[in-house]
Amino acid sequence: MVEKRCFFVLHGQNESIARAEVLAILEAENMQFSDIEELCQVLLLDVSDFDVLQIVGLRASMSHYCCRHISTYPCDSGLILSMMRDVDFNRFVNGESFAVRVKKIKSNLSPEGKRMSVEGLEREIGAIIKKNTGLQVRLRNPETLFLGVISENVFVFGTVKAKVSKKGFLERRGRFMPFFHPGIMKPQISRLMVNLARAKRNTELLLFDPFCGTGGMLIEGGVIGCNTLGSDIDKAMVFGCKKNLECLGLVPRLIKADARKLPIKSEKIGAVATDPPHSRSSSTKGEKLEVLLEKFFTEIARVLRKDGYLSISVPDTIPLERIGEKSGLKLQELHKMYVHKSLTRLIGVFQK
Numbered sequence: 140m141v142e143k144r145c146f147f148v149l150h151g152q153n154e155s156i157a158r159a160e161v162l163a164i165l166e167a168e169n170m171q172f173s174d175i176e177e178l179c180q181v182l183l184l185d186v187s188d189f190d191v192l193q194i195v196g197l198r199a200s201m202s203h204y205c206c207r208h209i210s211t212y213p214c215d216s217g218l219i220l221s222m223m224r225d226v227d228f229n230r231f232v233n234g235e236s237f238a239v240r241v242k243k244i245k246s247n248l249s250p251e252g253k254r255m256s257v258e259g260l261e262r263e264i265g266a267i268i269k270k271n272t273g274l275q276v277r278l279r280n281p282e283t284l285f286l287g288v289i290s291e292n293v294f295v296f297g298t299v300k301a302k303v304s305k306k307g308f309l310e311r312r313g314r315f316m317p318f319f320h321p322g323i324m325k326p327q328i329s330r331l332m333v334n335l336a337r338a339k340r341n342t343e344l345l346l347f348d349p350f351c352g353t354g355g356m357l358i359e360g361g362v363i364g365c366n367t368l369g370s371d372i373d374k375a376m377v378f379g380c381k382k383n384l385e386c387l388g389l390v391p392r393l394i395k396a397d398a399r400k401l402p403i404k405s406e407k408i409g410a411v412a413t414d415p416p417h418s419r420s421s422s423t424k425g426e427k428l429e430v431l432l433e434k435f436f437t438e439i440a441r442v443l444r445k446d447g448y449l450s451i452s453v454p455d456t457i458p459l460e461r462i463g464e465k466s467g468l469k470l471q472e473l474h475k476m477y478v479h480k481s482l483t484r485l486i487g488v489f490q491k
């Protein structure tokens with residue numbers, strides 16, 4: 140197998156979660172990867188097929204770019220330009236036009252990295268590629284976009300194969316949906332939860348949210364092609380969730396059910412992504428949250444198929460690890476995400 144090197148440019152906020160999301164997507168898609176290298180906001184790894192880049196571009200919520208790697212250089216502009224004169228860029232271009240963009244990751248930059256000129260590099264690398272390939276420079280919508288990232292003490296260079304679009308996430312925000320309820324997750328975070336649960340696309344395996352509310356997880360799973368099932372104890376939520384899914388052309392598969400006693404046969408669920416009630420706007424219906432979670436975990440350990448994953452978000456005051464492991468599920472990842480001064484999310488990823 141010929142290994143193909145690629146890199147992902149990650150969001151700066153919650154960088155470790157962004158990295159975990161890319162790795163979770165690769166696992167969900169059964170894509171082999173190796174030789175992981177981590178730089179500030181850049182994740183490099185070897186894959187067997189560059190198609191991975193389109194798939195991560197389709198699924199990810201916390202990455203900016205998915206790129207084919209050409210080379211990594213030290214932060215020395217003179218050296219970079221002289222080494223680039225020996226590269227055959229025809230191997231990396233598509234179509235008739237190209238552009239070069241350089242981004243500087245400001246945190247953790249070495250003194251050499253700080254001194255590098257973004258505009259100077261874009262101009263001079265552009266001139267080398269133009270001479271080498273004979274292609275036209277087109278700054279708007281080029282057919283090939285070269286991207287250089289100055290991170291820590293290196294310059295990572297490659298071509299962009301997929302860009303993560305924010306547009307869909309913005310359009311699916313709660314206030315644009317037919318049924319809205321306060322205190323819901325942003326679509327990007329719901330997508331992250333779906334990815335961390337390693338939800339499979341285009342299979343019969345079900346992605347399940349037993350506290351579905353307005354349907355954030357089911358929408359983000361449905362949009363990428365997961366077969367979804369949702370339930371909620373509140374009839375009005377089930378009804379509203381159905382409206383939201385239908386408005387996006389997604390198939391609503393919903394039941395009114397208590398997550399402490401699910402009307403689902405054992406081992407029928409492929410993955411669970413969920414956001415249990417934790418505030419005044421989404422009440423636990425009189426049950427203490429920790430008790431509700433204990434009963435919920437017992438049910439999930441029963442309905443989840445072997446090796447299936449659960450991703451769950453709770454306030455960071457909850458002893459999630461202890462409650463989860465009591466059910467027999469194994470904690471695989473624990474992430475913290477600051478939301479606002481009265482809420483920091485604890486996101487746990489468990490496996491059966």
Ligand SMILES: C[S@@+](CC[C@H](N)C(=O)[O-])C[C@H]1O[C@@H](n2cnc3c(N)ncnc32)[C@H](O)[C@@H]1O
Nearest residue numbers: 350352353354355371372373397398414416421
């Ligand atoms: C934080 S909200 C979920 C928000 C959801 N992620 C969304 O996109 O709207 C929690 C939901 O859990 C439901 N709920 C509360 N107790 C429940 C229980 N015992 N079983 C099932 N659902 C419950 C509430 O009705 C509420 O809709």
